[in-house]
Amino acid sequence: MAADPPPAGVPERWRGATGWWRRRSLRVRLTVVAAAVLALGLALSAWVFVDVLTRALVATIDEGIHQRAREAVALSDAHRLDGPIVTTDNTIVQVISRDGRIIGATGNTDRLVPLLSAESRAAALAEGGGRFLDSRPYGIPGVLRVTVLSADSGTTVIAARSFAEVQGSIRAAGHVLLIGTPLLMVLLAAASWLVIGRTLRPIDALRRGATEITGTARSRRLPVPEAHDEVHSLAMTLNDMLARLEDAGARQRALVSDAAHELRSPLASIRLQLEVALNHPEGQDWRETAEGALEDTLRLARLAEDLLALARMDEGRPSRREPVDLNELVSRTADRYGIIADLPAATLTVTGDAMDLGRVLTNLIDNAVRHRTAKVAVALTAIAPTRADPQNPRIAEITVTDDGPGIPAADRERVFDRFTRLDTARSRDDGGAGLGLAIVRTTLHAHGGTIHLTDASPGLTAVVRLPLT
Template sequence: MAADPASRAQAPRARRDRPGAGADEGHPAGAASPAGTTFHAGTASPADVTAHGGGRAVGLWRRKSLRFRLTAVASAVLAVALVVSAYVMIAVLGNALLATIDESIYQRARDTVSLADAGRLPDEMTSPDGTLLQVIDGTGRITHTTTGTDRLVPLLGAGDRAAAVGRGEARFLDGKPYGIPHMLRVRVLSADRGQTVIAARPFSEVQTSVSTAGHVLIVGTPLLLILLAGASWVIIGGTLRPIAALRRGADEITDTARSRRLPVPEARDEVHSLATTLNAMLARLEKAGVRQRALVSDAAHELRSPLASIRLQLEVALGHPEGQDWRETAEGVLEDTMRLSRLAEDLLSLARLDERGGTPARGEPVELDQLVAQTVERYGEAVTVRIAGDPGDETGRSPEGGPIRVTGDALDLSRVLVNLVDNALRHTSAPVVVELWAEGADAVLTVTDDGPGIPEADREWVFDRFTRLDSARSRDEGGAGLGLAIVRETVHAHGGAVHLEDASPGLRAVVRLPLS
């Protein structure tokens, strides 16, 4: 039954009246796309589905083992190479056989032309290689042919023969119209007295050879690919075996392992370099761990003594309050507290140096001569300062002009000088001498005392953390053994060097820093 025209007219109006059905509302739910495909709310578009599927494929590929991925890639490359090689080989083989046939029929035609020009053509011509020959006179009549060749109809008409002679190259010819069930390769040469020689040879032998080679390649290429893929799997597995050994070695390493080293392969390849680098990293980590444990142990040992002293003094004072000199007790506790404070500051300084990884906190220009003068000023007459270029300088070493400027952190460099001066004041009876001058590309800072000195064998050892010589073991005589360690770490962070030398009498600390 046909729809009522009024109802048809109302249908568009009803669609327009639905919410969200306006043309300016974009693509509403259930609207058709320009291509005619309807997408509903909550339904992914084809692009989203394709991207999601591609992401799953990439994730699946990445989850495969490295051996599998390398073998797959190598096999894919080999497959492409084998297919291209097979195609090129078939093409080269076909062209080579075609060139051989062209050369053969040309020679046969050339020989026949020579016989025709000499008038020595036999009545019955033969062709051992199967070449078909026709000799046509100037009137278009066939005068001589090989056995099995049509004697009435030439293989090519007069116009085709003239074109073939002018072109000077062989051409293909369908042999079925002439009772020959093969495609022919034909060459035409002209002879004397208006004669024409047509030489033809079936192309089926080339087709057979190419087809046979193609069948061999179709069967042999997949077998060769499987063989090469298996060989790649074995070779890649052998190549990755040292990496698997590294993984097992890393899995066996624990905090309590006696030897935390990875196996190094004998081959001098990239894996050997990787194993050597990782072992060097493990050695550095092990050294850092040992150093950290030693620092914690030594710090605990150093903290125990002042804490025990404070506890003992307070227990005695509280146990006998009536006869206790509280001022003396407070002074003793304050002294031990100051030792704890200095130890905490030293440990914090070393922690910051370790955290910065051997670099200064700042890289600002520092006028070292002013810094030395301001730092030593607090010691008064206990320290004598000699800076190159001063009016009272008696060393004869003076810079070319201007301040002695280095690059680094002024607070850290000031702490270096304070630690050296404090260390010298503990062992000297005369004023400590501080000297500064420029020498070449370096600024040289020395701190000299007239104390008992340090044996040459121990001058490098005393820069280690928590190191004190036997003569300075008393807690009342020296610090915690961190001052010189802070000096060395800070100087090295600024690109310099520090060492101790004999001052006869006494000891001299020599610091070299690169000038800005």
């Protein structure tokens, strides 16, 4: 199946890339998308991890140098700077007087040159917290983390610690993430490939099962996975569809077979009459032969019309949808048979095809007339909604009753099947091909109506119900 054309204005290279992507299998596309999302997530997680680690280590250094600066401030305020300041964690401490002289320091720093100028010390005091300092001009390799506190009499205390250890830790973590993240991504992509493959395996089984189903296969079904998931629901739905198609195919084959069987009789009769007339022309009554051939031809025509009507009604809806006056339709159809219909005072209107509904009435009244003993009654009434179902619309009910031999209760549903003729008094040579009631039910279903047969004691009543407009 050809891919959808790309939108207008898209560059040719993008069109080619889009086409290539659409031609990939679903497993490949899902794996690529999952891997891309995983790569993005892992990269973002690595960046967040390094950032959080850096902030945590910097906060630890700031806390340490701030503590050492506080200790130096306490010594300065107590006038106890009578010797070198001692620290246990290699922290650099300088105590600077108001006039810029270093009056106290640790042994690992210069006692002549302050780490920060007067302006830098003032800025650091105003900002608070720690700051980075390039310590190479002071003969100390790397970067220092510096904080400044004020003491009494205008004295300031500078505390600093090398940032090299933190940089080493961050660099080591970065190397681990740089190597481990791609490996983890490859591992997760491989796991995604396997998981997606196992997830799509039932769909592949459905595809293989579908390829094995041919037009001549009978009662074939798609494999249903054990897991009650979306694929299971899809398989059940497809199997239901196959069952309906199988039933429809069986009905179609039965219809073709029955139609061929029904066509054989009139064709054979016509052929026999013509062969006899041609073989014995001197003693043949040609008028009688023509009348016999015409009778069989009319029978063929009726059968063809019934088959065409069934084919059209199998579409499931009327060919026309227009208001139909049931009072007029029932009255006009009953008058053709010399029957006075019992009609309501109010006009009842339905939506549908007047010609199809007229065929329904004609078939029902024709059956009743053909099998009556003395009379046929036709009535039209309106049924109001019941208390149990007040939302149900008003229904028009048409009844056609005869006083003939009736139909056994066990056969009252079977007579609506196509080409069904009972071996009773209601089955006669002029009774047609057994399509009349099938056409009636199919037509009524297309109009949203129903039909059922009830016992009239004696005789039979056909009850038709249609929703009113």
